[in-house]
Amino acid sequence: DRNGAMISSIHPETNFLLNYNKNKAEKETIAEKVLEIINEGELIAFSGGSTTYMAAVALEDSSFQNLTIITNTVNIAQRLLESRKSFKIILTGGIPREGFYECAGSIAERVIRQFNIDKFFMGVNGISPEGGFSFFDLEEAEIARTFLSQSKQTYVLADSSKFDSIKQIKVADFSEVTGVVSDHISPKYRALFEENNLEVK
Incomplete structure (x- = not known):
């Protein structure tokens, strides 16, 4: 425990299907908020995870028609390709990670660096003042950093269970992203984010 933040690196990372069914209503709330951030005609990016997947799924029933979407995540790409959009x-x-659908490695990083992305939507495993936005997996973290470096704006998508949690790999400080989209943000975190000029959704 570090000032209330649980250092939970000892717990194993759960796979996509287990995560998908956890806090589902909260993730659907986040997905609806994401639709309000996107503008027609933009190039947007999604990293992997169940929350970003639900945000991508929400695009199927949205009014958007003209979007370019880049992702390192096989199931997000497949879902959007199968939509009528x-x-x-x-x-x-x-290289895909078994059980997670996310591709990582130098091939993915090279492709991402070719694009000027308007908005990147990033799922994370932990959020805390000390650990910033953190991940379990090193290769996944490298992909997120690459997306972040190529994006004009980065929004972190995280349900309230991700707060006060530190994972092994720090991807970004609070000041390095544009905003945080969540189902619930406590007064403590709202104040911290606003101190760092983050949009809070």
């Missing part, structure tokens, strides 16, 4: 989908390629 005329979105342009770019899958980075790379």
Whole structure:
């Protein structure tokens, strides 16, 4: 425990399907808020995870038609390709992580670096003042950093269970992202985010 933040690196990372069914209503709330951030005609990016997946799924029933979407995540790309939308989908390629659908490695990073992305939507495993936005997996963290470096704006998507939790790998400080989208943000975190000029959704 570090000032109330649980250092939970000893707990194993759970796979996509287990995460998908956890806090589902909260993730659906986040997905609806994401639709309010996107503008027609933008190039947007999604990293992996159940929360970003639900945000991508929400695009199927949205009014958007003209979006370019880049992702390193096979199930997000597949879901959007199967929708009736005329979105342009770019899958980075790379080496998929078993059980997680996310591609990582130098191939994916090279592809991401070719794009000037308007908005990047990033799922995270932990959020805390000490650990910033953190991840379990090193290769996944590297992909997130690459997306972040190529994006004009980065929004962290996190349900309230991710707060006060530190994972092994820090991806970004609070000041390095544009905003945080969550089902519930406590007064403590709202104040911290506003101190760092973050949008709170």
